[in-house]
Amino acid sequence: MQGNTQPAVTISAIASAAGVSVPTVSRVLNGRSDVAPATRERVEALLREYGYRRRGTAQPAPSGLVDLVFNDLDSPWAVEIIRGVEEALNAEDMSLVLSAIHRRGGADSTRRWLDALGARVSDGAILVTTDLDSFLHAELQRLNVPVVVVDPAGVPDLEVPTIGATNWTGAVTATEHLIQQNHRRIGFVAGRPGLWCSRARLDGYRAGLDAAGVAFDPELVINGDFDYSSGFAAGMELLTHPEPPTAIFAASDQMALGVYEAARQRGLRIPDDLSVVGFDDLPEAGWASPPLTTVHQPLSAMGSLAARTLVRLIRGESVESPRIEMSTALVQRSSVRALGS
Amino acid sequence: MQGNTQPAVTISAIASAAGVSVPTVSRVLNGRSDVAPATRERVEALLREYGYRRRGTAQPAPSGLVDLVFNDLDSPWAVEIIRGVEEALNAEDMSLVLSAIHRRGGADSTRRWLDALGARVSDGAILVTTDLDSFLHAELQRLNVPVVVVDPAGVPDLEVPTIGATNWTGAVTATEHLIQQNHRRIGFVAGRPGLWCSRARLDGYRAGLDAAGVAFDPELVINGDFDYSSGFAAGMELLTHPEPPTAIFAASDQMALGVYEAARQRGLRIPDDLSVVGFDDLPEAGWASPPLTTVHQPLSAMGSLAARTLVRLIRGESVESPRIEMSTALVQRSSVRALGS
Numbered sequence: 001m002q003g004n005t006q007p008a009v010t011i012s013a014i015a016s017a018a019g020v021s022v023p024t025v026s027r028v029l030n031g032r033s034d035v036a037p038a039t040r041e042r043v044e045a046l047l048r049e050y051g052y053r054r055r056g057t058a059q060p061a062p063s064g065l066v067d068l069v070f071n072d073l074d075s076p077w078a079v080e081i082i083r084g085v086e087e088a089l090n091a092e093d094m095s096l097v098l099s100a101i102h103r104r105g106g107a108d109s110t111r112r113w114l115d116a117l118g119a120r121v122s123d124g125a126i127l128v129t130t131d132l133d134s135f136l137h138a139e140l141q142r143l144n145v146p147v148v149v150v151d152p153a154g155v156p157d158l159e160v161p162t163i164g165a166t167n168w169t170g171a172v173t174a175t176e177h178l179i180q181q182n183h184r185r186i187g188f189v190a191g192r193p194g195l196w197c198s199r200a201r202l203d204g205y206r207a208g209l210d211a212a213g214v215a216f217d218p219e220l221v222i223n224g225d226f227d228y229s230s231g232f233a234a235g236m237e238l239l240t241h242p243e244p245p246t247a248i249f250a251a252s253d254q255m256a257l258g259v260y261e262a263a264r265q266r267g268l269r270i271p272d273d274l275s276v277v278g279f280d281d282l283p284e285a286g287w288a289s290p291p292l293t294t295v296h297q298p299l300s301a302m303g304s305l306a307a308r309t310l311v312r313l314i315r316g317e318s319v320e321s322p323r324i325e326m327s328t329a330l331v332q333r334s335s336v337r338a339l340g341s
Numbered sequence: 342m343q344g345n346t347q348p349a350v351t352i353s354a355i356a357s358a359a360g361v362s363v364p365t366v367s368r369v370l371n372g373r374s375d376v377a378p379a380t381r382e383r384v385e386a387l388l389r390e391y392g393y394r395r396r397g398t399a400q401p402a403p404s405g406l407v408d409l410v411f412n413d414l415d416s417p418w419a420v421e422i423i424r425g426v427e428e429a430l431n432a433e434d435m436s437l438v439l440s441a442i443h444r445r446g447g448a449d450s451t452r453r454w455l456d457a458l459g460a461r462v463s464d465g466a467i468l469v470t471t472d473l474d475s476f477l478h479a480e481l482q483r484l485n486v487p488v489v490v491v492d493p494a495g496v497p498d499l500e501v502p503t504i505g506a507t508n509w510t511g512a513v514t515a516t517e518h519l520i521q522q523n524h525r526r527i528g529f530v531a532g533r534p535g536l537w538c539s540r541a542r543l544d545g546y547r548a549g550l551d552a553a554g555v556a557f558d559p560e561l562v563i564n565g566d567f568d569y570s571s572g573f574a575a576g577m578e579l580l581t582h583p584e585p586p587t588a589i590f591a592a593s594d595q596m597a598l599g600v601y602e603a604a605r606q607r608g609l610r611i612p613d614d615l616s617v618v619g620f621d622d623l624p625e626a627g628w629a630s631p632p633l634t635t636v637h638q639p640l641s642a643m644g645s646l647a648a649r650t651l652v653r654l655i656r657g658e659s660v661e662s663p664r665i666e667m668s669t670a671l672v673q674r675s676s677v678r679a680l681g682s
Contacts, residue, residue, distance in 0.1 A: 010351050010353055010354060012351055012353075012404065012462075013351060013354070015403075021403055021405065021434075022403065022404060022405050023405055023434050062362055062363065063353065063363060064362065064363050064364055064457065064460065065438070068439075073420060073423060073424040073427060074424065076624065078420055079414060079419055079420040079423075082414060082420075082423075082439065083414040083415065083441075086414060086439060086440070086441050087441075090440075090441070090450075090453075093364050093453065093457070095438050095440065095457050096438065096439045096440070097406070097436050097437065097438050097439075098409075098423065098427060098437045098438075098439040099427070099431075099436060099437070100424075100427050100428075100431070112431075112434065116405065116434070116436050119405065121353075228627065228628045254628060257628040257629075257630065258628070260630040261630040261631065261632070263630075264630045264631060283417065284625050284628065286569065287569045287595060287598040287599070287625065288598075288629075288630075289598065289601040289602040289604075289605045289629075289630070290602070290605060291602070
């Protein structure tokens, strides 16, 4: 931080002088058309008069704000990531601005978030997203805002630092565990098609079978959508198979809970008649009846690491690796029993 | 908003001129001792030189930021409230700053949040808390920040606008439902003692029994702590009673899921051998096996209403009522069966 000889003019100060809101000034700066002509003229005159300079050309004082951005807040793991980010930022005396770029809002929603981001001069942004599109990426570069992506879905080739989890290894571990318990017909409920994490978990399941010499049976793999209802539907399909599986590995906890309900409706008890393993280790896994054996994904730690990585970028320090995958681990509870025991 | 003739000097501008961070300027303004004397002197000189005026004496432009504050982010309903607040603020082009005043951090954690709040000049704050202490309340008044409390716990006598839910009515409705299904021995797992919402739900349970002429049996009431493990323990106790209940009403969904596990360990099936009703209607209720009948608490709508109420306060408009309780409603799923059917 240089000791400037006079304070930088802020958007907030311009807004106050013009008698308009901060987002309005930001819209003018970003060349948006939805500003009344008279307002635009007044704001532009003040921007010239006070010599406003965009961030990146000036050296503004750090705002102490970091944006955390979700596509939508309806994901059950959102709160886990939020908690990790909040704790790490809190330790740095920084504050968390939480946003959802609502998918239903489309490009306009993204535009509005970018306007707000420009107006409040956040020090950086953490995106939790399965699809960082090129438009968003270009705009963030233009705003000169450091970015880290928390990426539970596992996109492997972003140009910004990303924090993920070892999806493939976690799926191998879960499959090996079921095989060690003498299961051979192991159903798999796959995640949403088209996401890297879905593919990684499916590949891990196949690798676990292959390592044990268990033949892969495509009829035992049903695609789900990560949610409860798709897990229920997949469970019903697997359990009506002429030669049904003795164990089902679901690529998310919610789908595993759907499998629980399918088993109940088929009159099967878990784990006596069917073993089930999930993936994520959300709090709900421990509240299931019986408590669910699952692959722990360190969502909160991923959030904390993303925040610490972003703080390094904000301070101009380098990061060790453009992508870090944090380790998953099997959490054994009560939903698996050894066959033949 | 008056059309001021020149921009107000901001803390950020002072920080930039002094070559220090924004929180440091805030510490100086708040009379904190943890600032180096030379830094304090330099900042104070700049504050005088540029004629900095605190918010409340000047008319700063709205920052477009609203603080949402939790005690801790480990509550399962936190994300529901966050979603409601975020959507309402998004519709107003405002942004959400999310903070946790960590209980384990104590007074220091509260102090740090207040410093940060003062530094970034939030337009207002929404507190989600079961205990707004007098220190915090006095400090918020001093900072001249409008406040609304989202209060799932039901504190009835705060001096600031509060948004709650009809805990008592919800418990009456759940109890009436079980009585209509011919249950007479209805166990109750109460919430954490000492909270108003716990008392309201217990009173509603008793009122429901009384209205139907069913005698209250104190042996059928076990205190819980709202969490899964306390529900499990209460369920085990109720189900080992010499004359066990045919239905259990738990004052939270998590405790109801604990009762599920107690029933499973006792070899009882839900709803065939035991009916269960919860309270909250978290997403988890729908993922239980069988899906849980429960009292819906409109957490997301409570968050939205809190945000809209705060926006009214920020704009200097009046609010209709210092306390609003939003209605609860019974959501019937598959965990209750009619006795004798």
